[in-house]
Amino acid sequence: xxxVSAADDLERARLAAEQVVDPEIPILTIxxxxxxxxxxxxxxxxxxxxxxxxxxCPALAxxxxxxxxxxxxxxxxxxxxxxxxxxxxxSDWMTDxxxxxxxxxxxxxxxxxxxxxxxxxxxxxxxxxxxxxxxACKALMVCTSCGDPFDRFKEY
Amino acid sequence: xxxxxxxxxxxSEAEHLLAHADDNxxxxxxxxxxxxxxxxxxxxxxxxxxxxxxxxxxxxxYTRAGELEGLGRGEDDFxxxxxxxxxxxxxxxxxxxxxFAQTMVRGLFFDAYQVGLWDGMAGVDDTELTGxxxxxxxxxxxxxxxxxxxxxxxxxxxxxxHRRAQEAVDRLWRYTDEMxxxxxxxxxxxxxxxxSAVLAEATLQVPEDPYQRGGGRRGLHSEHLGPLLxxxxxxxxSYAGLRW
Numbered sequence: 001x002x003x004v005s006a007a008d009d010l011e012r013a014r015l016a017a018e019q020v021v022d023p024e025i026p027i028l029t030i031x032x033x034x035x036x037x038x039x040x041x042x043x044x045x046x047x048x049x050x051x052x053x054x055x056x057c058p059a060l061a062x063x064x065x066x067x068x069x070x071x072x073x074x075x076x077x078x079x080x081x082x083x084x085x086x087x088x089x090x091s092d093w094m095t096d097x098x099x100x101x102x103x104x105x106x107x108x109x110x111x112x113x114x115x116x117x118x119x120x121x122x123x124x125x126x127x128x129x130x131x132x133x134x135x136a137c138k139a140l141m142v143c144t145s146c147g148d149p150f151d152r153f154k155e156y
Numbered sequence: 157x158x159x160x161x162x163x164x165x166x167x168s169e170a171e172h173l174l175a176h177a178d179d180n181x182x183x184x185x186x187x188x189x190x191x192x193x194x195x196x197x198x199x200x201x202x203x204x205x206x207x208x209x210x211x212x213x214x215x216x217x218y219t220r221a222g223e224l225e226g227l228g229r230g231e232d233d234f235x236x237x238x239x240x241x242x243x244x245x246x247x248x249x250x251x252x253x254x255x256f257a258q259t260m261v262r263g264l265f266f267d268a269y270q271v272g273l274w275d276g277m278a279g280v281d282d283t284e285l286t287g288x289x290x291x292x293x294x295x296x297x298x299x300x301x302x303x304x305x306x307x308x309x310x311x312x313x314x315x316x317x318h319r320r321a322q323e324a325v326d327r328l329w330r331y332t333d334e335m336x337x338x339x340x341x342x343x344x345x346x347x348x349x350x351x352s353a354v355l356a357e358a359t360l361q362v363p364e365d366p367y368q369r370g371g372g373r374r375g376l377h378s379e380h381l382g383p384l385l386x387x388x389x390x391x392x393x394s395y396a397g398l399r400w
Binding site: 051054056087088089130154 | 198199201202204205206207208209210211212213215216283284285286287288289290291292294295298301302305
Protein backbone atom coordinates (compact mmCIF):
# COMPACT_ATOMS: atom_id res chain seq x y z
CA UNK A 1 0.00 0.00 0.00
CA UNK A 2 1.49 3.26 -1.09
CA UNK A 3 0.50 6.38 0.78
CA VAL A 4 0.05 9.38 -1.45
CA SER A 5 0.33 12.93 -0.24
CA ALA A 6 -2.36 15.56 -0.55
CA ALA A 7 -0.26 17.26 -3.23
CA ASP A 8 -0.27 14.06 -5.28
CA ASP A 9 -4.05 13.82 -4.91
CA LEU A 10 -4.46 17.35 -6.18
CA GLU A 11 -2.15 16.72 -9.10
CA ARG A 12 -4.08 13.57 -10.01
CA ALA A 13 -7.39 15.46 -9.81
CA ARG A 14 -5.98 18.31 -11.87
CA LEU A 15 -4.72 16.01 -14.64
CA ALA A 16 -8.11 14.29 -14.81
CA ALA A 17 -10.22 17.44 -14.69
CA GLU A 18 -8.13 19.35 -17.22
CA GLN A 19 -8.68 16.65 -19.82
CA VAL A 20 -12.45 17.06 -19.86
CA VAL A 21 -13.46 18.52 -23.22
CA ASP A 22 -16.27 20.77 -24.33
CA PRO A 23 -18.81 18.42 -25.97
CA GLU A 24 -19.62 21.03 -28.64
CA ILE A 25 -15.99 21.87 -29.47
CA PRO A 26 -14.16 18.71 -28.43
CA ILE A 27 -10.71 20.03 -29.35
CA LEU A 28 -10.95 22.40 -26.37
CA THR A 29 -10.67 21.27 -22.79
CA ILE A 30 -12.50 23.04 -20.00
CA UNK A 31 -9.09 24.28 -18.88
CA UNK A 32 -8.45 25.83 -22.33
CA UNK A 33 -11.83 27.55 -22.14
CA UNK A 34 -11.33 28.90 -18.63
CA UNK A 35 -14.47 27.09 -17.43
CA UNK A 36 -12.60 25.18 -14.72
CA UNK A 37 -12.13 27.81 -12.02
CA UNK A 38 -10.90 25.93 -9.00
CA UNK A 39 -9.99 22.49 -7.76
CA UNK A 40 -9.55 21.54 -4.12
CA UNK A 41 -8.85 18.17 -2.53
CA UNK A 42 -9.49 17.82 1.19
CA UNK A 43 -9.11 14.40 2.78
CA UNK A 44 -9.90 12.47 -0.38
CA UNK A 45 -12.85 14.69 -1.21
CA UNK A 46 -12.51 16.69 -4.42
CA UNK A 47 -14.39 19.90 -5.09
CA UNK A 48 -14.29 21.25 -8.65
CA UNK A 49 -15.65 24.72 -9.35
CA UNK A 50 -16.84 25.50 -12.86
CA UNK A 51 -18.48 28.56 -14.38
CA UNK A 52 -21.11 28.65 -17.10
CA UNK A 53 -20.25 30.36 -20.38
CA UNK A 54 -23.37 31.46 -22.24
CA UNK A 55 -26.53 31.49 -20.11
CA UNK A 56 -28.21 28.99 -22.36
CA CYS A 57 -25.26 26.80 -23.23
CA PRO A 58 -26.67 23.26 -23.28
CA ALA A 59 -23.18 21.78 -22.95
CA LEU A 60 -22.89 22.68 -19.28
CA ALA A 61 -24.83 19.70 -17.89
CA UNK A 62 -22.75 17.39 -20.08
CA UNK A 63 -19.53 19.02 -18.87
CA UNK A 64 -20.59 18.51 -15.26
CA UNK A 65 -21.31 14.81 -15.91
CA UNK A 66 -18.03 14.33 -17.79
CA UNK A 67 -16.11 16.05 -15.00
CA UNK A 68 -17.62 13.73 -12.40
CA UNK A 69 -16.80 10.72 -14.54
CA UNK A 70 -13.19 11.85 -15.10
CA UNK A 71 -12.64 12.39 -11.38
CA UNK A 72 -14.31 9.08 -10.60
CA UNK A 73 -11.98 7.30 -13.03
CA UNK A 74 -9.06 9.05 -11.35
CA UNK A 75 -10.03 7.24 -8.17
CA UNK A 76 -12.00 9.84 -6.25
CA UNK A 77 -15.26 8.66 -4.74
CA UNK A 78 -16.32 11.87 -3.05
CA UNK A 79 -16.83 14.41 -5.82
CA UNK A 80 -18.56 17.74 -5.67
CA UNK A 81 -19.02 20.01 -8.68
CA UNK A 82 -19.86 23.58 -7.72
CA UNK A 83 -21.27 26.07 -10.20
CA UNK A 84 -20.17 29.64 -9.66
CA UNK A 85 -21.86 32.57 -11.37
CA UNK A 86 -19.43 35.22 -10.25
CA UNK A 87 -17.38 36.58 -11.89
CA UNK A 88 -19.12 36.12 -15.21
CA UNK A 89 -17.12 34.07 -17.71
CA UNK A 90 -15.35 35.95 -20.48
CA SER A 91 -13.81 34.70 -23.71
CA ASP A 92 -10.69 36.59 -22.52
CA TRP A 93 -10.15 33.63 -20.18
CA MET A 94 -9.44 31.29 -23.06
CA THR A 95 -5.79 30.23 -22.97
CA ASP A 96 -3.37 30.96 -25.81
CA UNK A 97 -3.11 27.24 -26.38
CA UNK A 98 -6.91 27.07 -26.67
CA UNK A 99 -6.88 29.87 -29.24
CA UNK A 100 -4.27 28.09 -31.34
CA UNK A 101 -6.23 24.83 -31.18
CA UNK A 102 -9.38 26.62 -32.36
CA UNK A 103 -7.61 28.19 -35.33
CA UNK A 104 -6.11 24.84 -36.32
CA UNK A 105 -9.60 23.32 -36.10
CA UNK A 106 -10.94 25.92 -38.55
CA UNK A 107 -12.69 28.17 -36.04
CA UNK A 108 -11.50 31.77 -35.76
CA UNK A 109 -10.64 32.36 -32.08
CA UNK A 110 -12.14 35.27 -30.14
CA UNK A 111 -10.22 38.46 -30.73
CA UNK A 112 -10.27 41.17 -28.06
CA UNK A 113 -9.57 43.79 -30.72
CA UNK A 114 -12.13 42.39 -33.13
CA UNK A 115 -9.60 41.39 -35.79
CA UNK A 116 -10.86 38.24 -37.41
CA UNK A 117 -8.97 36.44 -40.13
CA UNK A 118 -9.87 33.37 -42.18
CA UNK A 119 -8.56 30.28 -40.35
CA UNK A 120 -7.84 28.64 -43.71
CA UNK A 121 -6.14 31.24 -45.90
CA UNK A 122 -5.42 33.84 -43.17
CA UNK A 123 -6.96 36.64 -45.21
CA UNK A 124 -8.28 39.51 -43.11
CA UNK A 125 -11.69 41.26 -43.19
CA UNK A 126 -14.13 38.39 -43.69
CA UNK A 127 -17.84 39.12 -44.00
CA UNK A 128 -20.33 38.11 -41.31
CA UNK A 129 -23.08 35.88 -42.72
CA UNK A 130 -25.03 35.54 -39.50
CA UNK A 131 -24.74 36.89 -35.96
CA UNK A 132 -25.41 33.37 -34.73
CA UNK A 133 -23.76 30.11 -35.71
CA UNK A 134 -24.01 26.43 -34.93
CA UNK A 135 -23.67 27.03 -31.18
CA ALA A 136 -24.36 29.98 -28.89
CA CYS A 137 -20.69 30.93 -28.77
CA LYS A 138 -20.15 31.17 -32.52
CA ALA A 139 -21.06 33.44 -35.44
CA LEU A 140 -21.00 32.43 -39.09
CA MET A 141 -18.48 34.17 -41.36
CA VAL A 142 -17.38 33.90 -44.96
CA CYS A 143 -13.89 34.66 -46.22
CA THR A 144 -13.87 37.37 -48.89
CA SER A 145 -10.64 35.98 -50.31
CA CYS A 146 -10.92 32.18 -50.55
CA GLY A 147 -14.71 32.15 -50.27
CA ASP A 148 -14.83 29.52 -47.53
CA PRO A 149 -17.44 29.88 -44.81
CA PHE A 150 -16.18 29.46 -41.25
CA ASP A 151 -17.24 29.77 -37.64
CA ARG A 152 -15.94 32.52 -35.41
CA PHE A 153 -15.85 32.12 -31.66
CA LYS A 154 -17.49 35.36 -30.50
CA GLU A 155 -15.93 37.77 -28.05
CA TYR A 156 -17.87 37.53 -24.84
CA UNK B 157 -61.99 38.04 -2.09
CA UNK B 158 -58.93 39.81 -0.78
CA UNK B 159 -56.71 41.95 -2.95
CA UNK B 160 -53.98 40.15 -4.80
CA UNK B 161 -51.04 39.57 -2.44
CA UNK B 162 -48.65 41.66 -4.49
CA UNK B 163 -50.85 44.72 -4.96
CA UNK B 164 -49.31 47.60 -3.09
CA UNK B 165 -46.81 45.30 -1.49
CA UNK B 166 -43.08 45.94 -1.63
CA UNK B 167 -41.48 43.14 -3.58
CA SER B 168 -38.99 40.94 -1.78
CA GLU B 169 -35.73 40.19 -3.54
CA ALA B 170 -36.98 36.70 -4.45
CA GLU B 171 -40.22 38.08 -5.96
CA HIS B 172 -38.24 40.66 -7.86
CA LEU B 173 -36.00 37.97 -9.38
CA LEU B 174 -39.01 35.77 -10.14
CA ALA B 175 -40.57 38.53 -12.21
CA HIS B 176 -37.43 38.89 -14.31
CA ALA B 177 -37.09 35.12 -14.60
CA ASP B 178 -40.68 35.00 -15.87
CA ASP B 179 -39.88 37.60 -18.55
CA ASN B 180 -37.05 35.44 -19.81
CA UNK B 181 -38.92 32.14 -19.68
CA UNK B 182 -42.04 33.45 -21.40
CA UNK B 183 -40.01 35.13 -24.14
CA UNK B 184 -37.92 31.98 -24.62
CA UNK B 185 -41.10 29.97 -25.04
CA UNK B 186 -42.48 32.51 -27.51
CA UNK B 187 -39.28 32.58 -29.55
CA UNK B 188 -39.25 28.81 -29.60
CA UNK B 189 -42.44 28.95 -31.65
CA UNK B 190 -40.33 30.27 -34.53
CA UNK B 191 -38.15 27.17 -34.74
CA UNK B 192 -38.43 25.69 -38.22
CA UNK B 193 -40.62 28.62 -39.31
CA UNK B 194 -38.14 31.52 -39.52
CA UNK B 195 -37.69 33.27 -42.90
CA UNK B 196 -34.28 31.68 -43.46
CA UNK B 197 -32.06 29.04 -41.89
CA UNK B 198 -29.63 31.52 -40.31
CA UNK B 199 -32.55 33.29 -38.69
CA UNK B 200 -33.97 30.04 -37.37
CA UNK B 201 -30.62 29.40 -35.68
CA UNK B 202 -30.35 32.98 -34.44
CA UNK B 203 -33.81 32.95 -32.84
CA UNK B 204 -33.12 29.54 -31.33
CA UNK B 205 -29.88 30.79 -29.81
CA UNK B 206 -31.55 33.91 -28.40
CA UNK B 207 -34.32 31.76 -26.91
CA UNK B 208 -31.67 29.55 -25.29
CA UNK B 209 -29.95 32.57 -23.77
CA UNK B 210 -33.25 33.71 -22.26
CA UNK B 211 -34.02 30.22 -21.01
CA UNK B 212 -30.60 30.02 -19.36
CA UNK B 213 -31.09 33.37 -17.63
CA UNK B 214 -34.54 32.26 -16.45
CA UNK B 215 -33.13 29.05 -14.98
CA UNK B 216 -30.35 30.87 -13.13
CA UNK B 217 -32.76 33.47 -11.75
CA TYR B 218 -35.35 30.87 -10.68
CA THR B 219 -32.64 28.95 -8.87
CA ARG B 220 -31.41 32.08 -7.11
CA ALA B 221 -34.97 33.15 -6.26
CA GLY B 222 -35.59 29.72 -4.76
CA GLU B 223 -32.48 29.98 -2.61
CA LEU B 224 -33.50 33.42 -1.35
CA GLU B 225 -37.09 32.35 -0.75
CA GLY B 226 -35.90 29.38 1.30
CA LEU B 227 -39.01 27.23 0.81
CA GLY B 228 -37.29 24.53 -1.18
CA ARG B 229 -38.74 25.55 -4.53
CA GLY B 230 -36.53 25.23 -7.58
CA GLU B 231 -36.60 26.16 -11.25
CA ASP B 232 -39.06 23.44 -12.29
CA ASP B 233 -41.51 24.32 -9.52
CA PHE B 234 -41.56 27.96 -10.58
CA UNK B 235 -41.76 27.25 -14.29
CA UNK B 236 -44.15 24.32 -14.39
CA UNK B 237 -46.38 24.58 -11.34
CA UNK B 238 -47.48 28.19 -11.08
CA UNK B 239 -50.77 29.34 -12.61
CA UNK B 240 -51.07 32.36 -14.84
CA UNK B 241 -51.93 34.76 -12.02
CA UNK B 242 -48.67 33.96 -10.25
CA UNK B 243 -46.61 34.75 -13.32
CA UNK B 244 -45.18 38.26 -13.09
CA UNK B 245 -43.80 38.76 -16.60
CA UNK B 246 -44.27 41.94 -18.58
CA UNK B 247 -47.18 42.02 -21.02
CA UNK B 248 -44.75 42.73 -23.87
CA UNK B 249 -43.04 39.33 -23.78
CA UNK B 250 -46.26 37.31 -23.81
CA UNK B 251 -47.59 39.02 -26.93
CA UNK B 252 -47.90 36.70 -29.92
CA UNK B 253 -45.00 36.59 -32.34
CA UNK B 254 -47.12 38.02 -35.13
CA UNK B 255 -45.07 38.33 -38.29
CA PHE B 256 -41.27 38.51 -38.34
CA ALA B 257 -41.36 42.31 -38.07
CA GLN B 258 -43.40 42.13 -34.89
CA THR B 259 -40.98 39.65 -33.33
CA MET B 260 -38.01 41.86 -34.21
CA VAL B 261 -39.67 45.05 -32.90
CA ARG B 262 -40.61 43.28 -29.67
CA GLY B 263 -36.98 42.19 -29.50
CA LEU B 264 -35.73 45.74 -30.00
CA PHE B 265 -37.92 47.13 -27.20
CA PHE B 266 -37.10 44.30 -24.81
CA ASP B 267 -33.39 43.94 -25.61
CA ALA B 268 -32.77 47.67 -25.10
CA TYR B 269 -34.60 47.40 -21.74
CA GLN B 270 -32.58 44.36 -20.68
CA VAL B 271 -29.30 46.11 -21.46
CA GLY B 272 -30.27 48.80 -18.94
CA LEU B 273 -31.65 46.30 -16.45
CA TRP B 274 -28.59 44.03 -16.33
CA ASP B 275 -26.17 46.93 -16.37
CA GLY B 276 -28.00 48.33 -13.35
CA MET B 277 -27.61 45.04 -11.49
CA ALA B 278 -23.84 45.08 -11.83
CA GLY B 279 -23.49 46.84 -8.49
CA VAL B 280 -25.99 44.93 -6.32
CA ASP B 281 -24.82 43.27 -3.15
CA ASP B 282 -25.27 39.65 -4.30
CA THR B 283 -22.35 38.09 -6.14
CA GLU B 284 -24.51 35.27 -7.56
CA LEU B 285 -26.80 37.85 -9.09
CA THR B 286 -24.02 40.09 -10.40
CA GLY B 287 -22.54 37.04 -12.12
CA UNK B 288 -25.87 36.15 -13.75
CA UNK B 289 -26.44 39.78 -14.75
CA UNK B 290 -22.88 40.11 -16.06
CA UNK B 291 -23.41 37.30 -18.54
CA UNK B 292 -26.95 38.38 -19.38
CA UNK B 293 -25.69 41.91 -20.16
CA UNK B 294 -23.26 40.63 -22.79
CA UNK B 295 -26.02 38.54 -24.31
CA UNK B 296 -28.59 41.36 -24.24
CA UNK B 297 -26.18 43.65 -26.10
CA UNK B 298 -25.78 40.99 -28.76
CA UNK B 299 -29.55 40.44 -28.98
CA UNK B 300 -29.98 44.19 -29.37
CA UNK B 301 -27.47 44.25 -32.21
CA UNK B 302 -29.49 41.53 -33.92
CA UNK B 303 -32.96 43.01 -33.40
CA UNK B 304 -31.93 46.57 -34.27
CA UNK B 305 -30.19 45.40 -37.46
CA UNK B 306 -33.41 43.72 -38.55
CA UNK B 307 -35.68 46.60 -37.57
CA UNK B 308 -33.57 48.97 -39.70
CA UNK B 309 -33.53 46.52 -42.59
CA UNK B 310 -37.29 45.98 -42.43
CA UNK B 311 -38.27 49.58 -41.74
CA UNK B 312 -35.98 50.98 -44.40
CA UNK B 313 -36.76 48.15 -46.82
CA UNK B 314 -39.66 47.60 -49.18
CA UNK B 315 -43.05 49.30 -48.85
CA UNK B 316 -44.44 46.05 -47.52
CA UNK B 317 -41.72 45.49 -44.91
CA HIS B 318 -41.93 49.16 -43.87
CA ARG B 319 -45.70 48.95 -43.43
CA ARG B 320 -45.44 45.80 -41.35
CA ALA B 321 -42.61 47.15 -39.19
CA GLN B 322 -44.58 50.34 -38.51
CA GLU B 323 -47.66 48.29 -37.60
CA ALA B 324 -45.53 46.31 -35.16
CA VAL B 325 -44.20 49.49 -33.53
CA ASP B 326 -47.74 50.89 -33.25
CA ARG B 327 -49.08 47.64 -31.83
CA LEU B 328 -46.35 47.06 -29.23
CA TRP B 329 -45.63 50.61 -28.04
CA ARG B 330 -48.45 50.39 -25.50
CA TYR B 331 -46.51 47.77 -23.53
CA THR B 332 -43.35 49.82 -23.11
CA ASP B 333 -44.32 52.03 -20.13
CA GLU B 334 -44.89 49.03 -17.88
CA MET B 335 -41.37 47.87 -18.67
CA UNK B 336 -39.65 51.25 -18.45
CA UNK B 337 -41.20 52.09 -15.08
CA UNK B 338 -38.66 49.70 -13.59
CA UNK B 339 -35.63 51.53 -14.83
CA UNK B 340 -34.16 54.53 -13.07
CA UNK B 341 -34.68 57.76 -15.09
CA UNK B 342 -31.19 57.85 -16.58
CA UNK B 343 -31.59 54.31 -17.94
CA UNK B 344 -35.13 55.02 -19.13
CA UNK B 345 -33.74 57.94 -21.12
CA UNK B 346 -30.98 55.74 -22.48
CA UNK B 347 -33.65 53.28 -23.69
CA UNK B 348 -35.48 56.15 -25.39
CA UNK B 349 -32.30 57.33 -27.11
CA UNK B 350 -31.37 53.86 -28.37
CA UNK B 351 -34.86 52.98 -29.58
CA SER B 352 -35.48 56.40 -31.17
CA ALA B 353 -32.18 56.22 -33.03
CA VAL B 354 -32.96 52.77 -34.41
CA LEU B 355 -36.51 53.76 -35.40
CA ALA B 356 -35.22 56.95 -37.05
CA GLU B 357 -32.66 55.01 -39.07
CA ALA B 358 -35.42 52.56 -39.97
CA THR B 359 -37.61 55.51 -41.13
CA LEU B 360 -40.24 54.42 -38.59
CA GLN B 361 -42.36 56.78 -36.49
CA VAL B 362 -42.63 56.71 -32.71
CA PRO B 363 -46.38 56.47 -32.01
CA GLU B 364 -47.98 59.49 -30.41
CA ASP B 365 -50.70 57.34 -28.89
CA PRO B 366 -50.40 57.87 -25.13
CA TYR B 367 -52.48 54.76 -24.38
CA GLN B 368 -50.52 52.30 -22.28
CA ARG B 369 -51.31 48.97 -20.73
CA GLY B 370 -49.85 47.38 -17.61
CA GLY B 371 -50.59 44.72 -15.04
CA GLY B 372 -48.19 41.92 -15.89
CA ARG B 373 -46.08 42.57 -12.81
CA ARG B 374 -49.22 42.15 -10.69
CA GLY B 375 -50.25 38.93 -12.39
CA LEU B 376 -52.91 40.59 -14.56
CA HIS B 377 -52.13 39.29 -18.02
CA SER B 378 -53.45 39.61 -21.52
CA GLU B 379 -55.40 36.70 -22.99
CA HIS B 380 -52.22 35.39 -24.62
CA LEU B 381 -50.33 34.08 -21.59
CA GLY B 382 -52.78 31.33 -20.59
CA PRO B 383 -52.50 29.32 -23.82
CA LEU B 384 -48.69 29.68 -23.77
CA LEU B 385 -48.49 28.29 -20.23
CA UNK B 386 -51.00 25.55 -21.04
CA UNK B 387 -48.79 24.29 -23.84
CA UNK B 388 -45.61 24.64 -21.78
CA UNK B 389 -46.96 23.10 -18.58
CA UNK B 390 -49.36 20.41 -19.73
CA UNK B 391 -46.95 17.52 -19.31
CA UNK B 392 -46.15 18.40 -15.69
CA UNK B 393 -49.80 19.23 -15.05
CA SER B 394 -50.92 15.85 -16.42
CA TYR B 395 -48.11 13.81 -14.86
CA ALA B 396 -46.93 15.83 -11.87
CA GLY B 397 -43.27 15.27 -11.03
CA LEU B 398 -42.59 13.43 -14.29
CA ARG B 399 -38.88 13.14 -15.08
CA TRP B 400 -37.02 11.86 -18.11
